[in-house]
Amino acid sequence: MSKKILVFTGSRGEWGYLRPILKKFGDTNHDVRLAITNMHVDPAFGMTESEIITDGFQPDYRIFMNVAGVSETAWARSLGLMGVQLPNVFDDFSPDIILLAGDRAETFMAAVSAFYSNIIIAHIQAGELSGHKDGMARHALGKLAHVHFASNKDAADRLIRLGEEKFRIHTTGAPQLDNLLDKNEISDIKDVCSQLRLSASDKFCLCIVHPSSDEKVSPAEIAKIIYKTLEKRDIYQVWILPNNDTGSAEIVDEITHLPKELVRVTRNLARNDYASLLVNCNFIIGNSSSGILEAPSVGVASINIGSRQTGRLRSKTVIDVPVASIESVDSAIDKVMSEKNFDSDKQYGEGDSSSKIVNVLDQLSIDDKLINKFLVE
Amino acid sequence: MAIIVNEDTLLSDAVEKMKSEQSRLIFVIDDEKKLVGVISQGDILKLPKLSIPINACMEMNPVYLFEKDRNLALDILKKYQFSELPILSEQFKILEVLSIWDLA
Numbered sequence: 001m002s003k004k005i006l007v008f009t010g011s012r013g014e015w016g017y018l019r020p021i022l023k024k025f026g027d028t029n030h031d032v033r034l035a036i037t038n039m040h041v042d043p044a045f046g047m048t049e050s051e052i053i054t055d056g057f058q059p060d061y062r063i064f065m066n067v068a069g070v071s072e073t074a075w076a077r078s079l080g081l082m083g084v085q086l087p088n089v090f091d092d093f094s095p096d097i098i099l100l101a102g103d104r105a106e107t108f109m110a111a112v113s114a115f116y117s118n119i120i121i122a123h124i125q126a127g128e129l130s131g132h133k134d135g136m137a138r139h140a141l142g143k144l145a146h147v148h149f150a151s152n153k154d155a156a157d158r159l160i161r162l163g164e165e166k167f168r169i170h171t172t173g174a175p176q177l178d179n180l181l182d183k184n185e186i187s188d189i190k191d192v193c194s195q196l197r198l199s200a201s202d203k204f205c206l207c208i209v210h211p212s213s214d215e216k217v218s219p220a221e222i223a224k225i226i227y228k229t230l231e232k233r234d235i236y237q238v239w240i241l242p243n244n245d246t247g248s249a250e251i252v253d254e255i256t257h258l259p260k261e262l263v264r265v266t267r268n269l270a271r272n273d274y275a276s277l278l279v280n281c282n283f284i285i286g287n288s289s290s291g292i293l294e295a296p297s298v299g300v301a302s303i304n305i306g307s308r309q310t311g312r313l314r315s316k317t318v319i320d321v322p323v324a325s326i327e328s329v330d331s332a333i334d335k336v337m338s339e340k341n342f343d344s345d346k347q348y349g350e351g352d353s354s355s356k357i358v359n360v361l362d363q364l365s366i367d368d369k370l371i372n373k374f375l376v377e
Numbered sequence: 378m379a380i381i382v383n384e385d386t387l388l389s390d391a392v393e394k395m396k397s398e399q400s401r402l403i404f405v406i407d408d409e410k411k412l413v414g415v416i417s418q419g420d421i422l423k424l425p426k427l428s429i430p431i432n433a434c435m436e437m438n439p440v441y442l443f444e445k446d447r448n449l450a451l452d453i454l455k456k457y458q459f460s461e462l463p464i465l466s467e468q469f470k471i472l473e474v475l476s477i478w479d480l481a
Contacts, residue, residue, distance in 0.1 A: 043425060044433050197438050256384070256413055256432060259469050265437035 002029045005361065006095035006119075010038030010065075010082075010106040011243050012048045013289075016176040016271050017101040017124050019055055020354035028362065035089050037063035037082055038106050038244070045244045048268050055271065061089045065106065070249045079109045086113040096366055097122055100145070103130050103138035105245070115144040120366055122147040124357065125174060127155035127162070129311030130289070131212050146370050149357050151293070151348050154313040163375040172356040173349020177297050180275050181351030187276040195273070196238060196264040204236035204264075206281045208288035209255075211247030212308035217324045219287070220250040222305050226285055227258050229329040233337075238277060239265045240288075283336040285329075292318055296345040301336040305329065315345035379461055379474035381406055384413055384432035391431050392421060402461050404471065405435050411469040415439040441465050444472060451480045 007022060009015050025032045036052065036059040039045035044066075052059060065082040067074055090113070098114045100107050101124035114121050121141075126148035129135055142148060142159060150156035151174035159169050179185035190200045198204060207230075209223045217225070223239075230237050239255050242248045255265055269277070278284065283301040284291045289309060291302035296315035304314075305321045314320075319332045364370070381404045382391050391403050395418065405414040414435030421427075424434055441463045442450055454462050454477045464473045 043429055047425065197440065256437065257407055257411070260412070260438065260441075267437065 002031065003096045003361065003364075003366075004031045004033075004094060006033050006035055006089065006093060006098045008035045008037075008086075008098055008100055008107065008110050010036070010040065011104055012039065012051065012268060012271075013243065014101040014104065014107065015040075015048065015052060016179075016274075017174070018099070019052075019057075019271060020175050020178040021099070021124075021357055022057055024354045024358040028358065030361070033060040033093055033095070035059070035061040035063060035086070037065050038078075038104075042066050042244070045268075051268060051270050061092075063089070066244075070246065072246050075105070075246050079105050082106050083109045083113050086110055087117055090114070090117045090119060095119055097147075097361065097364075099124070099361075100141065101125055103128075103134040103141070104243075105133070105137055108137040108141045111141045111144045118371075120147065120364075120370065121145040122149065122361065124149045124172075125155075126150055127157075127159035127164075127169075128313075129158075131308040131310070132214050135311075143373075146373065147360065147364065149353075149360070151353070152313055160376075163377060165374065165376055167369075170356070170360050172360070173351075173353035174293055175349070175353040175357060177294060177346075177349045178351050178354050179271060180278065180294055180298050185272055185275060186279060187270070187272040189276050189280045192273045192276045196266065198236055198238075198264060200280075202236050203234070203282055204238050204277075205230065206277055206284040206286075206290075207237050207239045208242070208284070208286040208290065209251050209305075210242040210287055210308065211245045211251065212287055212306055213247065215306045215308075217306065218250070219247060219306070220254045222287070222324045223251055223254045225324045225326055225329055226305070227263070229326050229333060230285075231262065233333070235262070235282060237263045238281070239263060240269060240274075241265065241267050283333075285333075293348045296342070297348060299342045299344040301339060301342055303329070303332045303336060313347060315347065317342045317345060379404060379463075379476075381471060381474070382431060383408070384430070384435075386431050387427075388416075388421070388424070388429055388431050388434060389427040391416075392427055395421075400461070402459065403431070403435075404439070404463055404474065405431055406471065410471070412439055412441060412463055412465060412471055413437070439463070443467060447475070450475050451477075454480065 040049045063085045066078045097120045123145035127150050148169045149172045156171045193200045285303040287308040295302040296317050305324045321328045401418040416435045460477050462475045463471045
């Protein structure tokens, strides 16, 4: 049966999850609309809407949510503004289902709005562990979601332990891996390198540091340590600026002021270009989930610094540096640079997650059993 | 004349300078006068609004040469099809901006 499905995204990261699914929806008879917010529509964060349009999709609803300021209270106020506006979209479109992904605050706020508007919530990447505010937002969202798409058994088991009913949980893998494992979805590395003023034969690593609130060494300091440790090695550093959560300004400031000899910086990167950089880099370093979820599946080593990804299921190709220092990061880099090739590790999916998710939504019966949630104790 | 502005400059103010100086590139420096970015007339035309600081929209991988490599300037300008190229000290400070007209 045809369903009305609202797809919601506020950041580049989730767009990577949702894009392969939206493509698959093209082969179905569902009425699918796209609502975008936060960084996608904010010029201060690269207006990543252009990336969505380049990918061949036209957003149906644009929700501007960011009030001025970078404080915690400004962010809370912005989230409120999102929660206020999303019900207007519900009134206009009357969706049966809202499709959400990940653990971001605006996504949690979207779940709150949808739950009290009696809209079925389907949540991708449910049940995983992530840094404390993000992690709590993910599990709080799990309490409201009617359908959970877990990326692996570890996450599915956690959802059960957290009291979710088994019939709601579908282990589908992580859909953002689908395009990494599809050669047609990866840009030519020559083109991507030329945008960054590199040649395709240059050795480079990917550096991504996001805000993280419970660190012994601040994320901005982590960025500086990564730069300083890599500076003496003959390898380019391709830095990708972080999301706009509280704490991002200090990191952006640090990265912007790195001497540009071995450093390249990019503010927003199309997903296919990112895939190309990831597949072709020597290693990835920082605290991005890409280092845990994506790099191992394409056989790329990663160095994960700090506590942002604590507890997430990880491959043995991930080297953890719990507390950043020049010495600890240096020894991790020695380790990844001495390894040759890693076998890919597909514990987060085989490249068919988006098909599985669309299949579940196709078959989903919207009935009282699905609508009324109970905690299993 | 090359346009060099501080990174906190509002893009709209930088554009005014661009109009009066008739230059197509704006070089962006930080408080320590180090080169941190560049923005071209073409980049600016693609932006939806001008009321943002220049460091939120600049290209962050500027092309430059260190003083010791300045003999490569013409080749670099041709390669990237730019009209101006900053020459930097080893501390990344702009010493001079070469114009293709000075070199051709």
